[in-house]
Amino acid sequence: MTTSLLIHRAGPAMTVQDLGRPGHMGQGLSMGGAADRTAFIEGVALLGQSLSCAAIEMAAFGGEFSTTADIRIALTGAPMKATLDGEPLVWTASHLVKAGQRLSIGPARTGVYGYLHVGGGIHTTPFLGSRATHLTAGIGGVLASNQTLPIGPDSHRGDVGKTLTPEGRFEGGSVRVLPSVQTDNFPGVVRTRFEMTGFKRTPRGNRQGIELVFDGRPFATGEQLTILSEPMVAGDIQMTGEGIPFVLLPECQTTGGYPRIGTVLPCDLPIVAQATAGSALSFRFVDHATALQTHKSPAQILAQLTTSTRPLVRDPRAIRDLLAYQLVGGVVNALEGDRIE
Amino acid sequence: MLVTFSDVLTDGANSAALAFRAAVEALGLDGVSETSTSLTSTFVTYDPLLLARDALRARLQELTEDRVWSAAPLPTNRVLWTIPAVFGGEEAGPQLEEAARLAGVSPDVAVAELCAKPLRVMTLGFAPGQPYLGSLPKNWDIPRQSDLTKRVPIGAITVAIRQIVLFSTSTPTGWRQVGKCGFHAFRPNAPEPFALKPGDEIRFRSVSDQDFANLQAGDQSGDGGAIREGLG
Numbered sequence: 266m267t268t269s270l271l272i273h274r275a276g277p278a279m280t281v282q283d284l285g286r287p288g289h290m291g292q293g294l295s296m297g298g299a300a301d302r303t304a305f306i307e308g309v310a311l312l313g314q315s316l317s318c319a320a321i322e323m324a325a326f327g328g329e330f331s332t333t334a335d336i337r338i339a340l341t342g343a344p345m346k347a348t349l350d351g352e353p354l355v356w357t358a359s360h361l362v363k364a365g366q367r368l369s370i371g372p373a374r375t376g377v378y379g380y381l382h383v384g385g386g387i388h389t390t391p392f393l394g395s396r397a398t399h400l401t402a403g404i405g406g407v408l409a410s411n412q413t414l415p416i417g418p419d420s421h422r423g424d425v426g427k428t429l430t431p432e433g434r435f436e437g438g439s440v441r442v443l444p445s446v447q448t449d450n451f452p453g454v455v456r457t458r459f460e461m462t463g464f465k466r467t468p469r470g471n472r473q474g475i476e477l478v479f480d481g482r483p484f485a486t487g488e489q490l491t492i493l494s495e496p497m498v499a500g501d502i503q504m505t506g507e508g509i510p511f512v513l514l515p516e517c518q519t520t521g522g523y524p525r526i527g528t529v530l531p532c533d534l535p536i537v538a539q540a541t542a543g544s545a546l547s548f549r550f551v552d553h554a555t556a557l558q559t560h561k562s563p564a565q566i567l568a569q570l571t572t573s574t575r576p577l578v579r580d581p582r583a584i585r586d587l588l589a590y591q592l593v594g595g596v597v598n599a600l601e602g603d604r605i606e
Numbered sequence: 607m608l609v610t611f612s613d614v615l616t617d618g619a620n621s622a623a624l625a626f627r628a629a630v631e632a633l634g635l636d637g638v639s640e641t642s643t644s645l646t647s648t649f650v651t652y653d654p655l656l657l658a659r660d661a662l663r664a665r666l667q668e669l670t671e672d673r674v675w676s677a678a679p680l681p682t683n684r685v686l687w688t689i690p691a692v693f694g695g696e697e698a699g700p701q702l703e704e705a706a707r708l709a710g711v712s713p714d715v716a717v718a719e720l721c722a723k724p725l726r727v728m729t730l731g732f733a734p735g736q737p738y739l740g741s742l743p744k745n746w747d748i749p750r751q752s753d754l755t756k757r758v759p760i761g762a763i764t765v766a767i768r769q770i771v772l773f774s775t776s777t778p779t780g781w782r783q784v785g786k787c788g789f790h791a792f793r794p795n796a797p798e799p800f801a802l803k804p805g806d807e808i809r810f811r812s813v814s815d816q817d818f819a820n821l822q823a824g825d826q827s828g829d830g831g832a833i834r835e836g837l838g
Contacts, residue, residue: 288639288640289734290642290649291627291641291643291730291804292734293730293732293735293774392794401775401777402775402792403734403792493613493615493644494644494645494729495608495644495647496608496642496644496647496731506752506780518732519731520644520732560654560655561655
């Protein structure tokens, strides 16, 4: 019998995601996929499974879940308060969830997108080779309370209790940008001012892109309303008719008629996606050679993250009821926080 | 990597982009992950770990000099769709009068011009399956609006810069909506989700509200009463 994930309560913008659906740009369909691809791959690494295993993306708010059979989970991305039958769970770690236990995930403490991965992956029917929900294209939809999702067969049952330390990316920061086709449409002084400007993310934004605000004149090229639409990709920084920047995310349109000043490096894009409203972001141009040094395929990132996973060490001071645990040999001094598992 | 044949839209530059994309596909270069076209450009997505940027640039440069791309023939197996549509009115075409004024004609003449001849699917883009159709006569070289329309429906017929965009999803837009049809360019539940391909042609046929309603009633196909003919 198929194992199911029961969603008792869903946050407002919860979706099924994987690494997206490449190959359809020429048909107007952008790749889509997890807003924070790094976080997605972290979950794959923690569960030791395939990059094709889909997970649940939670935007700022979590939800309540249970399952019909014992499953493995991993929690990654924006740290959220998670409990299992009331006991706190470590974020960016893998855990066992037994049939009928209640997994409760609260709002994000920092950052935007959190991920709930399950061993075997969320097993919805793929569309054009991917399970990623693409809201703007109308592929799949937002997950709702009382919905049930199928879980795929898990080949590593029981392998839990791993963690890794995510790279900090949940509070804005400096982001590297590669010049692109229309960068030269912006005069040099405008490009310099762009690098000197401190931007803030506004509340306006979704999986398609986010809006930035700043003090100063708009970043206009002067011919915004009549230029031809050209291809665009996630990471592009587009200037609207008012000269206000939008950074595009995985569900962006495939072509756009507004000029783009540059493209955020893929490895830095999670910083943009995870920036909460009001977070500071700044941009600096790098050349192709520098960008190339940072570039890794998902498989390479997975290999790197897999080697940096380590056993989850539980701090006894964080355990509410020590008596519920069998302390091996009774020699562990709980107050000093020795390893007990 | 973007190969652009013109900064302004011409039929020749569009043909060039389509033919050049096919030629890049035919090269079968290792490391090229995806190709697409915009109105006058071919876009080549590649993995810089597998294919060096300079090597790709050299191959594409060489290919641009291989023939006169603007004279290249259009793709084969093209289709002509004749699509019934309603123009004007608060719901179907709230900006017809404004767009006609910008194009320097009356609303009636505007509709006649928009329906006068088949328009080529110059590219699919922005949203899944969504066609940019052109080229309209010169007087339709009108700008996008600087404010956005909050939301146009699926099937919205919108105009700007000598083109029509037939919306495949419901989104905000800077293009002015002059009409509406029942043709779904993106059909997520159909065996072939993308109804159109670049090079196909669309001719709009202006019908009354009543005829439009009759044509849509009971349509399950997503064609919205459109008629399909092969162009060879």
